[in-house]
Every structure is written in structure tokens, then in C-alpha cells.
Amino acid sequence: MDFYKNEPSLLLAVDCIIFGFNGESLEILLIKRGFEPERNKWSLMGGFVQPDENPQQAASRILKKLTGLEDVYMEDCGIFGDPDREKYGRVVSIAHFALIDTHQYQHIISEEFEARWFPLKEEPQLIFDHPQMIEKAKQKLRMKAALYPILFELLPEKFTIPQIVALYEGVYDTELDTRNFSRKLLSSELIIKLKEKDKENSKKGAFYFRLNKDIYKEKIMSFLSYLPSWSLNG
Amino acid sequence: MDFYKNEPSLLLAVDCIIFGFNGESLEILLIKRGFEPERNKWSLMGGFVQPDENPQQAASRILKKLTGLEDVYMEDCGIFGDPDREKYGRVVSIAHFALIDTHQYQHIISEEFEARWFPLKEEPQLIFDHPQMIEKAKQKLRMKAALYPILFELLPEKFTIPQIVALYEGVYDTELDTRNFSRKLLSSELIIKLKEKDKENSKKGAFYFRLNKDIYKEKIMSFLSYLPSWSLNG
């Protein structure tokens, strides 16, 4: 029954590109490795897939270990498996991106990791092929977010329109017209206006909104059955 | 230096979802396994990642082994790694979809595999989690094709507008207006009209077109820097 006994085995890892949005800018969470190899260098949080879990579960476990958070939106976004990518053995790593609401993440978690948020454009030097992983994650995030409203995963329960706009601007590295954006968003019925205003960031104050979870789920789950106003990408 | 020596190793495989378009319908290429386990059952073409190659290279090697084709468009589209997904050992498999022009694939290749094209909706019973892999591949194909014109990879050098329309209709399982579609496509400058007509499929005959490779590459490579007419997905 050992059909596969002559096949080469290897180590399978996952690495997490953790995106967070603090209301102003898009950032990623990196750790200073407290262990060998490459101790004390900045890196993505990662770990090995264990016998009792699939890679998705491994990624969730590792995310939880660092942030304490569960049920976080995660998606695999690239395979990094060049034969020589790590010096210390054959390791293939599956990059996963996670979208977290930074307000949920307080630095509760262990001293085991020195973790820090870095604005997307101010990444420090990273080990291995982690810079490429981040690049790939950004690309996949843009792609997915162009078709599905996943960026709401980065926002807290209550958020304002100017915040959403800043978020989309951060992800697509572009400028948007807040006025037109908000109208479009409203007409999608994805968000519901609350009575309360955020007075922290402006004199007039911006109304808070919350996500319409039913419509959100519908849109997230929907299987594209037509090409979306079929771009063909002008 | 054996930092990872206590980590659990496993077998890493790739499986190929090979899409082909014969001018009328979208199909996938399956094999009847000539080897154990699950001999004589229908399955995706797959194999193990070897020490000298990354998973992408493994997928290309395996595709070539079946079809003889090289430089084929391939993309990973899902990780399948539940601990118990195969009875005979821990195998994590990376699903890859490939887009081939069926005219390039003649049944030249070995008797080792009994391969057959199946229309997308007429899949036979498949082993393991291969049906889920195909489902995922369809989903990713739709997603990518909504933003990038990758479906041209499925067409021969010369193709007609009615063929492209049939292709998009197959991928999105929908009906399109050939007249409007062709105008849109023309204005994208992605295709170039040839003098010649295909007289096989209609009395009047449909003009052949070829791909404008420069524009194609540009569009394929382009990093989304704006949300495409920002759907937010009505």
C-alpha cells in the first residue's frame, strides 16, 4: 500500500501577510524573529503545517498565535517553493493574506514576538522571499477587492465614508472622489447609516455607517455569472 | 544548523485542470489512471513536486508529460490539503489551471495515459477531491478573466468573433450579444482583423482575427491601479 514511498517529501510552511487599516493608512504587521534562523530580522509571521491540519488551518493558527484573533478573513495568495529559497532545508511556503480590523488587535499577545505595524511603503528589510510575498499579496488583494467588497473586513463595526475612501485609496494607490464614491456605495445597499457621528476627525463630523451583513455575504459568496460590466480592461 | 528537524514533512503534489476550447464548447482534459492507487478511475493529471523544481515547474512538467505542450498559461488556483484527503499518506496538492489551444494538442502523447476531453458539464466521476478542484478552477478562471483577457490563451492563432463569444459564454455560463461584444472587443484594440474568412461554420463566413500581442501583454501584465470602473459588484 506504500504507493508513494519513493516520492520526495518536504516541509510545507505558511506565511501571513497581515493587512490592517487604522482609519488613515494601510499597514502590515511584521515580526522581529525571536528564533533561528535569521533571528532578529524582520519577517512575516509564519510556521509549518502540522499533521492534523490543512494549510488554511495552519495559517489561522499562526495568525491567532500572533494576534489572538480568530475567524479572520484569510486567503492564500501565492506559492513560494524554489528549491533553494531557504538555506536550511527544502521548504515550500504558501503565502496567505489576512484582513484584520486593527482595533480588534491590541498588543495583548506574547512577548515571544516583537511585532510592529509598518505602513505599506515603509517596509523594512525582510528575510527570504518575503518582499515578493507581500507584492503578490497586494496584487491579489487588489484583484479580489475589484470584484468583491472584501475591504470591509478591514474596517471596524462603525466606520465613516471618508475612512472607506482612504482605505480604497490606500489599496489602489490612487485618489478617489469621496462624493461620488459615497453615492455609489450607498446605492449598493452595502452600508447602513447610523444616527451617530464621528467628531474626532472633522468639525462637522462624518456619519458612522455599519455593514449590511446580509448583502455583504451575498456579494462575497456570489459566483460571477457574468463578466462585471465586462471590462476586458480598457 | 538543523533548525527544522522536528518539523513534520509531507508530500507535495500538483494537479492540473486543463481547459481547452474546441471552437464550440469549453472542455477539460482528464485521464484514466493507469497506476495505483485508484487505477482505472478518471482523474486530473497530477504528480509530485521534485527536489529540483518549484511547484510551478512541477505543474508545467506534468502538463507537458500529458500534452507535449510547453509555455502554456498556468496559474495555481487552490490548495487542497486536508489531513485525510488521501488514504495512502499525507499529500497536499496545489491545483493549477492550464489554458490550452486544443489545436496544438494532438493525441501524440504516450499510451501511458488514456486521456479524454469532457465538456465542462459532463464530468465523469472523479477521485479524491478533484471535483472541488475543478470547481475552484472555474471560479478563479472567471475571476481572472473578468479583469484580464486571459481567455485568448484558449484560442488558436486565427479565430473568429463568434468563437470568442462562444468561449466567454462557456466560461460564464451565460448568453452574450455577439454584436455588442464584437464592437467592444474591436475598440479595445486587442484583436486585429485579417483578410481571410472562416467559411466552415456559416454561409456568409466570419472574418478571422488575430491577437495584438503587444496590447495583450500590456493588459495581462498590468497591475490594477484603479478599481475597474469600480464595480463594488452590483
Place this chain on the structure above:
DNA sequence: GCAAAAGTGTTAACTATACACCCATGC
């Protein structure tokens, strides 16, 4: 001549984009 598929022209509905201007507030 007629059927069938390819392709053109035209129009109405809808969307995107730009931007003038009003609103609410803190200082």
C-alpha cells in the same frame, strides 16, 4: 428566393466624472 449567420446603425437607459455649492462645526 429563402434561411441562416455575420455584421452595422441607431437609440434609450444608465453610469461615471467633474465640480459648484451648501452644511455643520470649532475656534
Place this chain on the structure above:
DNA sequence: GCATGGGTGTATAGTTAACACTTTTGC
């Protein structure tokens, strides 16, 4: 009262979508 960001109204350009109609051919 005025600067500041939030938000509404509106006009214009552009795109989509529907479909009548013309073209080209095989039989």
C-alpha cells in the same frame, strides 16, 4: 465669521444594452 472637511445637486460625457436592419452566402 471663516476655515475645514462633509455632503448634496446637477450637468455632461461616455458606456451599455437592446434590437431593427443590411449583408453575404449555400441550397
